[in-house]
Amino acid sequence: MTDGTQHQTKTLPAPDSRHPAPSDEQKRNAFQYVVLFWLLMFATLLSSNLVLPWKLIPLALGIAALVVGIIAVIKLARRRMGPLMPILVSLSLVITALTTLGLAGMTLxxxxxxxxxxxxxxxxxxxxxxxxxxxxxxxxxxx
Incomplete structure (x- = not known):
């Protein structure tokens, strides 16, 4: 006998098939890009006081750091690895961009x-x- 009421069961939302959880390998890969970016950034900053023609070395390191840093931010965003790491890498990217721009100006x-x-x-x-x-x-x- 039913009394006319319907029982609704609550179901858990299905995992988002468009954005599956990142694997450990994907997280490790993104973190490797972050580490490489920071190494390039620090090498750029430490060598930025070299005189010409050696000033071209930190300029090349800065350009490489910018490319790797942008890739790292994209990987971090796609892997949804929390808000702190992309923010730190983005701030580091700004520092690297300003340093590289200054080095490019000195070279020009x-x-x-x-x-x-x-x-x-x-x-x-x-x-x-x-x-x-x-x-x-x-x-x-x-x-």
């Missing part, structure tokens, strides 16, 4: 950069350093 101004670096190498005193900065760094004169 090759002659001026060489002249400034030569002046700084020959400056033996703080007055010599200040003279080089006053002559070759126009933003120093704004003070």
């Amino acid at each position: 101004l090759w002659d001026e950069t060489m002249t400034y670096e030569s002046c700084m190498r020959s400056a033996l005193t703080l007055d010599g350093v200040e003279a080089c900065e006053a002559e070759y760094l126009p933003f120093q004169q704004i003070r």
